[in-house]
Amino acid sequence: MREPSRVTRPLLSLRSVSKTFTTAGRMVRAVDDVSFDVAKGECLAIVGESGSGKSTVAHMILGIYPQSAGEILLDGSLLPARRALIHRRAIQLVQQNPLSSLNPKRSIGASLRLALDVHGIGERSARWDRVGQLLEEVGLPADFRSRAPSTLSGGQRQRVAIARALACQSELVVLDEPTSALDVLVQARVLKLLNELRAQRGLTYVFITHDLSVVRNVATRVAVFEKGRLVELSPTETVFTNPKHPYTRRLIGAVPVVTAQEAELRGRLMEKSNASA
Amino acid sequence: MNRTLAILLRNPLSLLGLALVALVVLSAISADFITPFPEHAGAVVDFANFNKAPEWPYIMGTDLVGRDLFTRIVYAYRISLILGVVVLAIAVPIGVTIGLVAGYFGGWVEYVLMRVTDVFLSIPPLVLAMSMMGVLEPTLTNGMIAVTAMWWPWYTRLVYNLARSEKEEGYVLAAEVIGASKAHVMFREILPNCVPSILTKMTLDLGFVILIASSLSFLGLGVQPPTPDLGSMVADGAKYLPDSWWLTVFPGLAILVAVFGFNLVGDALREILGAEQ
Ligand SMILES: Nc1ncnc2c1ncn2[C@@H]1O[C@H](COP(=O)(O)OP(=O)(O)O)[C@@H](O)[C@H]1O
Ligand SMILES: [Mg+2]
Numbered sequence: 001m002r003e004p005s006r007v008t009r010p011l012l013s014l015r016s017v018s019k020t021f022t023t024a025g026r027m028v029r030a031v032d033d034v035s036f037d038v039a040k041g042e043c044l045a046i047v048g049e050s051g052s053g054k055s056t057v058a059h060m061i062l063g064i065y066p067q068s069a070g071e072i073l074l075d076g077s078l079l080p081a082r083r084a085l086i087h088r089r090a091i092q093l094v095q096q097n098p099l100s101s102l103n104p105k106r107s108i109g110a111s112l113r114l115a116l117d118v119h120g121i122g123e124r125s126a127r128w129d130r131v132g133q134l135l136e137e138v139g140l141p142a143d144f145r146s147r148a149p150s151t152l153s154g155g156q157r158q159r160v161a162i163a164r165a166l167a168c169q170s171e172l173v174v175l176d177e178p179t180s181a182l183d184v185l186v187q188a189r190v191l192k193l194l195n196e197l198r199a200q201r202g203l204t205y206v207f208i209t210h211d212l213s214v215v216r217n218v219a220t221r222v223a224v225f226e227k228g229r230l231v232e233l234s235p236t237e238t239v240f241t242n243p244k245h246p247y248t249r250r251l252i253g254a255v256p257v258v259t260a261q262e263a264e265l266r267g268r269l270m271e272k273s274n275a276s277a
Numbered sequence: 278m279n280r281t282l283a284i285l286l287r288n289p290l291s292l293l294g295l296a297l298v299a300l301v302v303l304s305a306i307s308a309d310f311i312t313p314f315p316e317h318a319g320a321v322v323d324f325a326n327f328n329k330a331p332e333w334p335y336i337m338g339t340d341l342v343g344r345d346l347f348t349r350i351v352y353a354y355r356i357s358l359i360l361g362v363v364v365l366a367i368a369v370p371i372g373v374t375i376g377l378v379a380g381y382f383g384g385w386v387e388y389v390l391m392r393v394t395d396v397f398l399s400i401p402p403l404v405l406a407m408s409m410m411g412v413l414e415p416t417l418t419n420g421m422i423a424v425t426a427m428w429w430p431w432y433t434r435l436v437y438n439l440a441r442s443e444k445e446e447g448y449v450l451a452a453e454v455i456g457a458s459k460a461h462v463m464f465r466e467i468l469p470n471c472v473p474s475i476l477t478k479m480t481l482d483l484g485f486v487i488l489i490a491s492s493l494s495f496l497g498l499g500v501q502p503p504t505p506d507l508g509s510m511v512a513d514g515a516k517y518l519p520d521s522w523w524l525t526v527f528p529g530l531a532i533l534v535a536v537f538g539f540n541l542v543g544d545a546l547r548e549i550l551g552a553e554q
Contacts, residue, residue, distance in 0.1 A: 088456030
């Protein structure tokens, strides 16, 4: 935003990225020659059947393991295989299962504070207060920080996980099926929160899901994966009204993971939230 | 707290265990006050009263040089407990750390550490301690060294298996993505989830350490006279069975009470803490 070229430069770029796993002597090409850009402020949904390589892409972006080939660039600079702390701080993760993503033996506050401590964010003495603020920013009471994860509901835990992703004030958040483990009503509320946060803070999302009805509610563009390959990348509306690839058409045909009633309910909830946001 | 009470009350054996452990620990701590002849813990000779069957004031009889057996058993408890605590205080941190490192790091680190551990585990404990005691002088300190050397691998095994499954949990991934150090992930994230199992094993082991120490001194390799030791008492008294039965029966019962008590408490603790076996 400081210079004109920055606006057009993508926040995240994958260039011919591949990943091959070798397990028990067998080679699995989980991701095959994938290239795409993610613009600042957008929400790119990655959809595809289970096993199509969505999580593998997420893990390579996060640097959990390196790609076998290709390059990943953040804000124009190459991300190394061994990530330094600044790289870790720049990309955050929200996982699918909020039950396992919070340590059952540590308080909510301790889990949130870790990000602040690791990256030296704020004065030491102010961090506990900051943890309370973070909780309030995702719609939870500040005094949840001294509670154990087991005392929270699934939706509340996922809000904590989102608060943790906000703690570093990073621009890019990778969400790997963040609402798949939640029931429909809770799902709608969490999606609403995610939309609000993205709008207010100019966050960029890489939003992985196998639920196309969720895509409609959050995504600006959709990347469709099939067997490790990127087969279609279009604006959300196009994917639903005019899917180009046969696989995408099949995927849309196979949508009903939620009942029509549930979809309508969520649609209403989302509309309301969009109107109020 | 209520759950703890409920579990204890539901299982009368755990109450018995608690009573036995309390008996052992409290008598060991207050040995100077509850024993009729504290000086009999040392090298005292009283030939006027040697080898006496139980009769007041010698409630468990006297040994071959006229020392009160009850006094010596209580002091033997004290030494056994000190031995047990010192052994565990050294063996547990070593074993736990190696297990955490092997389980979390994986790869060749895991390979090397676990092979070494397996070697120690494959030697029967008594044989290992005996061969060490054969080289070292049979003193209390060396006894502790020998028992410690054979005890840590069990904690490595335990924690290694726990860490290997814990590291697949989402909270470990979350901490890694934030950029937390390996030490943080091992000791602050994974370790707290292993603590229930470790505590349970430590309680069980207090009984077993006493048993092993007794076995060593039974073989003449442990604590040396005149220091009172349950194993030596049984060994010395065995030659005079069945006439001087008290020389073996009471020290033998004392070993049984300690081992049994710590086992029952360990089992109850496992249930209370919800530890895995
Ligand atoms: N760590 C791994 N080791 C071996 N194979 C893996 C690993 N992770 C994923 N795979 C394989 O890669 C493929 C893609 O998996 P994944 O990215 O998890 O798919 P998705 O998230 O779309 O369901 C699958 O065939 C899976 O078995
Ligand atoms: Mg996945």
